[in-house]
Amino acid sequence: MNKEKLVKVILVDACFIVELFWRFFYTDWTDYDLDTVLKPWLSTNIRLDLLLLENQVPFFLLEKVYNLASAPPQGHIHSFLELSIKCFDYYNTQELKPNFTVSHFTDLLRTFNLQPSNKLPERTYQNISRIQSATELLEAGVTFQVNHRSKCKLGLHFSRGCLRIPEIEIVDTTELLYLNMVALEQCHYPYSSYITDYISVMDFLVNTKNDVDILVQKKIVVNRLGDNDAVAKLFNSLLKNVTIVSTNSLYFDLHTGLDAFCRNWCANGKQL
Secondary structure, eight states, X not given: OOHHHHHHHHHHHHHHHHHHHHHHHHTOOOHHHHHXXXXXHHHHHHHHHHHSGGGOOOHHHHHXXXXXXXXXXXXXXXXXXXXXHHHTGGGOTTOOOSOSOOSSHHHHHHHHHSOOGGGOOOEESOOOOOOOOHHHHHHTTOEEEEOTTOSSTTOOEEETTEEEEOOEEEOTTHHHHHHHHHHHHXXXXXXXXXXXXXXXXXXXXXXXXXXXXXXXXXXSEXXXXXXXXXXXXXXXXXXXXXXXXXXXXXXXXXXXXXXHHHHHHHHTTOOO
């Protein structure tokens, strides 16, 4: 398309997003909205569509349109980032405050899933070659617990024979959202790919339905798909054609600890 048509498309999209977020934030709905965008299935699909990487409008552009279009109610106006966090609050499990910057909504989704930037682990260029599956670890004497201390899904921790993993809920949209976050990291965060690291570790832990059975029994995985085999296939498919150039240093330490624990178990006359 030519320049003029492209500008018009972006402007129309931006205006739709700004108005939608404004109405959602201030509960400022019309009768027409009740019959259209407020239908639960449509509202859910719209927000999901806004998170897909190929649909992104730059956040700075949305902010400019918002700042031009909005009239401050009673002398105060909330930032567009505040409106965005409210609109996607379902994914903001860490209850992050609007004190960060993002490039677009897929980036916002990734930020929701990260630890605060001042607490992100260092990176290492040592690759994790293998982590035993959940079934193998259980046979080696490793215990599994839900990590209730961490609101961040990335907070895996191994100590004294216990692997603690934050709860993860698997729903119909889980695969799509993780695929988009991994794709974003491949394009823009190849040297800080924390979401990709997490998926890689879960891919090691989950090879078969039996592995998912263990994690479901330990209440680490909440399976809304109803089929544990489908969850195994999900984790095994997320990293196809993905290049990993560095690793979360804490995950490399976790890999080292689990490997040493299993080697010690084997040295005492057992076999994996």
